Amino acid sequence: MDESVMSQDPATLAFLPWLRRGISTGITAGSPDPGRAALDVTLAFNGDREVSAPIALYGPGEVAGINPRSIIRTYPQPEVHDAECNYFPLIEFDQPDFPWRYTPAAPVNNRLHPWLVLIALTDNEIVGAKAAGADGHLPWIQVASAGSLPQLTQSWAWAHVQITGLEENGDEEVADVVDQQPDRAPSRLLCPRHLQPHTAYTVCLVPAFNRGRLAGLGEAIGVDEVRYHSAQPSWWQGVTSVKLPVYYQWRFQTGAAGDFESLTRQLLPPKQLPAGVGRRQMDVSVPGPELPPAAEAPMALEGALISLTEPDSTETQDKVFNKSLHERLNVPTAMLDSGETRVVAPPLYGRWHAARDRIPSVDHPWFDTLNSDLRHRTMAGLGTRVVQKLQQELMAEAWDQVEGVLEINEQIRETQLAAAVTQRLHERHFETQDELTLLFITEPLHGQVQADRQTVRQTLRQNPPVRGLLEGQFRRISRPLGPIRTRQRRLPEPEETTSSIPSEGSTVSGESGLLMGLIEGERTFPRGGGKMRGSATLASVADHLQKPDTSDAATLILLQGLREGKLSEEIIMQAPVNPDFQPTEETPVPKEWAGTESEWTQELATRKRQEIAHIFGSIDAQSPSTPSTGEGPLPPEPLSREPLEIHLLRDTILAATDPAQTILLPLTKRLTTAEWVEWDPAKHPGEQLMVAPEIDRPMYEPLQELSQEWLLPGVSQIPPNTVSLLKTNRKFIESYMAGLNHEMARELLWHEYPTDQRGTCFRQFWDVSGYMGPQPAGGLKDIRPIHMWGKSELGGNACQQTTDGEQVVLLVRGELLRHYPNTIIYVQKAMLKDENGPSVAEGGIGDENPGEENKKSPLFFGRLAPDIFFAGFALSQQEARGDGESMDQEQQGWYFVLQEQPTEPHFGLDAAGEHFGTELEPPGNWRDLSWGHLVDNAEALQEMSNIDLDQLDSSLLPNEGQGAEWHAHNGSLGSDLALITLQAPLRALIHGSDMLPPEKEGS
Known part of the structure; x- marks a missing residue:
């Protein structure tokens, strides 16, 4: 076309x-x-x-x-x-x-x-x-x-x-x-x-x-x-x-x-809410057994929504009553401290979250206000009733969120048991061993244990003698129950035993002493046949033994069992010695002698087993004797080898085989938890998971099911076709949410849920599922986690803060939102158009688009039976009102906008009014064309079936022509009729000041 x-x-x-x-x-x-x-x-x-x-x-x-x-x-x-x-x-x-x-x-x-x-x-x-x-x-x-x-x-x-x-x-x-x-x-x-x-x-x-x-x-x-x-x-x-x-x-x-426009006009002008909406009176003359009256007159009990026409409540409780109430609330803690029998007493709401068990509490004012004021205790009690009513649903939702946590905790407990048993084995069989034995036992692990910048195996490879001692062939030769070690420990026959029996397994300076002597950097090499210190031969020992009170044959038999390498320092010290024996101090041999072969380690690996056994029993490489003849000159720069810290290797291996590292820590590394789960395995590796479920359902709904009067007292007094402003009651919301979480913590404990009772399960009071704006800085939750309230006052723990702490709420009662449930609601910042006052276009009803700048979407929505709708905004009362006398663009207040859904265009004509035909003025534009323009009276409209374009008044044209033709004889097209009959989405703009009570003088 x-x-x-x-x-x-x-x-x-x-x-x-x-x-x-x-x-x-x-x-x-x-x-x-x-x-x-x-x-x-x-x-x-x-x-x-x-x-x-x-x-x-x-x-x-x-x-x-x-x-x-x-x-x-x-x-x-x-x-x-x-x-x-x-x-x-x-x-x-x-x-x-x-x-x-x-x-x-x-x-x-x-x-x-x-x-x-x-x-x-x-x-x-x-x-x-x-x-x-x-x-x-x-x-x-x-x-x-x-x-x-x-x-x-x-x-x-x-x-x-x-x-x-x-x-x-x-x-x-x-x-x-x-x-x-x-x-x-x-x-x-x-x-x-x-x-x-x-x-x-x-x-x-x-x-x-x-x-x-x-x-x-x-x-x-x-x-x-x-x-x-x-x-x-x-x-x-x-x-x-x-x-x-x-x-x-x-x-x-x-x-x-009636269409959108006609139903919207029924809401205007805005009406003030009747007196008493938002609060009701509570009798506190008989608060409970053994308690004095809280106040002489009834106290105002407010709902979650408050009328802006009502003054703030100023009632206070009697001081005598407060003291009596505190004593009653503190009784359980006092009895528990004294060991008396526990009794059932009124709850201290939020005690686990605040970690407090008595009032007053100087550092938690919200905790004192919540538990001392009967109005707030009533609101918290409503939360208790809701949880008790919905306990099965809530617990089912809680268990669904922590699926697998019980299994994980069971794994943690089993792992803790395994770690405890293994720790005892570690202490008995690892920590009691000397360096050489521990290296023997743990040799398969050396390649996996990090020692400084390299593994233990790599460290030992740089010390060939020690590496040789750990080879499999040598370990088989020197195993404790092998033939060689068995012969070394063999004792004389019982009838030949004397009182100087050497202890089993004794060696010269201990096995670790031998090992220390083989470490690279600690070896010295004698020259010229010099004597060695720290070892003994049978001949040298026999010269100084005092004859015991036994036969010589017995002594000889005993000495036959003392082979070279089997005399330890303990045996020598126990042996009776010649009183004329005087030890002599010999000059130690230098660490390195000129001409010493540097390939000594390789020669050691090829010696016969008899020579290795002789080395075990005879060499003390730390301090050899001064040679009897001659000394060679030292080289100008002695060879320097860094000694191996064998005791540090032992500590490294013990730490690496610690059950806390080998059993507990790997388990915690395998487990992944959600972001909201508070668990620090690094500080407490064996600590079980303690979680709190997050229940995101808007909790105003079950409160509304108890009674709409709890949410908005006096709701039935609001007349039809009303549009007005309310404000939220932060103290009510926080008290109610504290009661919900307190009772839920008790339910979790009763059902053996893995929790420490300090988690905040409920943080959502209003329904924010319809919010379409950008994510606010504080999020969309209605309260911060209760354990973070700290020193704040009750009512000051909102995620979304306004200048006065409350949020304005638009309330609409009428057919409009029931008939048009998809109506778009938002606020638009008013701007100065001229000196006559604020304008975004003009306030009222029209189809002009005020633009996308400075718009705010409702934070939450809600409905009350039968036809009441409300929407809350992140605005304070003063921000919504603005300053009518100021010329500052930022002080002009906000328009509350009701807009018809634009994504589903409708076609038709405006509804007819009281006048028809020539009684009506020509439409200002095609969109003002109504059914009344087509007929001369109401009877003719009643009898009309379908529009006949040939019967239309060809002279009927809008004052502002848009190029579209109306009459068929004038060349109209299908596109013209679509444009003429298109019902553009309308907007109703109501300034905040029109729905608020007049400002008091001086405010």
């Missing part, structure tokens, strides 16, 4: 009167086939011969039904019982060309009739009907008179294509949208029926051409008769009865007369 005839809404929508795609764009008038549309097609053969032939296209006579999935929207929705009377029923398709795809004609003057139309009929206008049969035929209806059907000669006016999001409105852009993004170009059929209030209607999609009607009914289609021609309509005006097949149908019922 020609996009130059497109009609465009100034906002975001554009309309096309018709659209065709593919081969159907070639259809021209004058088809030779009276039953179908045809077009000439020219084909070329072999590049030089062309043949032309007419091709007949499928038309409505070949359509046996449509796919319901191609329908994307209907209005009103099926089975609605309160539809607006001033809007047109409509149906939308997901294919832009669908209404004209099978039309067997060409457009005339940019008007193209669709091949199907939408009709709406009352129950008494349908005199017969039949459902779809098993033979595949469509369902049909019998219409009593064609007078209740729209004019088929005007069907072109009630079909169009809508295109959204055009930027330049060019032909190429339109073509791209249709071809590449058809979801932005739905096609639509309107039914120009005037609906009566409180009336049921059946809307049907039926064929517009007679061949389609006959095909749908399953009747035979002739060829020669005129009534079978493709261009013949399904009905003519004046026909008494029409039988029509139905492609698609649904039912709805209208409600009372």
Whole structure:
């Protein structure tokens, strides 16, 4: 089609009167086939011969039904019982060309009739009907008179294509949208029926051409008769009865007369709430057994929402009562400290979160206020009632959140047991061993234990003698129960035993002493046959032994068991010595002698076992004797080797095999927990998981189920069609939430839930699921975790802080939000338009878009029976009011906006008022056109069925023409009618100061 005839809404929508795609764009008038549309097609053969032939296209006579999935929207929705009377029923398709795809004609003057139309009929206008049969035929209806059907000669006016999001409105852009993004170009059929209030209607999609009607009914289609021609309509005006097949149908019922605009006007002007809304009186003269009166007069018990017209409560409790209440609340702790029998007493709400068990508590003022003031204790008690009522649901939700925690804790307990048992084994069999034995035992682990910058195995490899001692061959030779070690420990026969029996397993200077002697950097090498210190031979020992009181034979037998290498320092010290024996101090040999072979370590590995045994018993490499003859000169720079810290290796191995590192720590590293789980395995590796579930449901709802009076006292006194402002009561919310969490902590403990009772399970009071704005800095939770309240006052623990600590709440009672539940609600910052006052456009009702800047979405939404809606904003009372005398742009307050949903356009005319026809002023623009402009009186409107464009007043034009034609004789198009009847989404703007009580002088 020609996009130059497109009609465009100034906002975001554009309309096309018709659209065709593919081969159907070639259809021209004058088809030779009276039953179908045809077009000439020219084909070329072999590049030089062309043949032309007419091709007949499928038309409505070949359509046996449509796919319901191609329908994307209907209005009103099926089975609605309160539809607006001033809007047109409509149906939308997901294919832009669908209404004209099978039309067997060409457009005339940019008007193209669709091949199907939408009709709406009352129950008494349908005199017969039949459902779809098993033979595949469509369902049909019998219409009593064609007078209740729209004019088929005007069907072109009630079909169009809508295109959204055009930027330049060019032909190429339109073509791209249709071809590449058809979801932005739905096609639509309107039914120009005037609906009566409180009336049921059946809307049907039926064929517009007679061949389609006959095909749908399953009747035979002739060829020669005129009534079978493709261009013949399904009905003519004046026909008494029409039988029509139905492609698609649904039912709805209208409600009372009124649309979004009329229902919004019923809310204006704003009304002040009646006195007493938001609070009620509580009798505290008899607070409980053995307690004095809390106050002489009743105290005001406020709800979660407070009226702004009521003054702040100033009542206080009697000091004598406060003292008595504190004593009563502290009784359990006093009895527990003294060891007396426990008793049931009133709860201290929040005791586990505050880690306090008595009041007053100087460093937790919120804790004292919550438990001392009867009003706040009442609110906390409501939280207790809610948890007790919902305990099964809440515990089920809590267990679902910590699935697997019990199994994990069982693993931790089993691991702790394994670690405890292994720790005892570690202490008995590892920590008691000397360095060499510990290295023997742990040799397979040396490659996995880090010692400084390298492994233990690598460290030992740099000391070949020690490495040789740990080789498997040597370990087999020197094993404690092997033949060599067994012979070394063999004792004399019992009858030859003397009182000087050497202790079993004794060695010279201990095994570690031998090992120390083999460490690189500590070895010294004697030269010239010098004597060694620290070892003994049988001859040297025998020279100094005093003859015992036994036979010489026994002594010799004993000495035969003392082989070289078996005399330890302990044996020598126990032996009786010659009193003339004097030890001599010998000069130690230097660490390195000139000419010493540097390949000594390799020679050691090749010696015979007898020589190794001799080394074990004879060498003390720390301090060899001074050689008897001669000394070699030292080299100018003695060789320097860094000694091996063998005791540090022992400590490293013991630390690496500690069960806390090998059993507990690996388990905690394998476990991953959610972010909200507080667990620090680094500080307490064996500590079990203690968690608190997070229950995100808005907890005002179960409170509302107890009674709406707890949420908003006096709610039943609010008159219909009221719009006003309230504010939240932070002290009520925090007291109630503290009671919820206190009782939930008791439930968790009772059900053996893994918790320390300090977690905050409930932090959401209001319903924030509909919030559409950016994430606030403090999040959307209503309270901070209770254990973080610390030294704050009750009422000062909100995540979202305003200047006065409270949030303003818009309250609406009326038919508007019940009838339009998808109404968009937000606040728009007022700006100075001129010296006359603030404006965002002008306050009131209109369709002007105030822009996206300085908007705020509601933080939470809620509903109260039967028809009350409220929405809370992050605004204080003063911010909403503004300063009417200030010229500062930031002090102009805020508008509260009620906006019709723009994503679902409606079509129709404004509802008629008290005046009709010539009594009305011409509309200011097409959007002000009403049903009253079409008729002269209310009776004529009552009798109207469908709009007849030929009967309209051609002189009826708006004062501000928009280029669209209204009368058919003036060349109007389907796109014009779409633009004229489009009901743009309206906005009602109400300034905050209009809903607030007057400011007090000096405030």
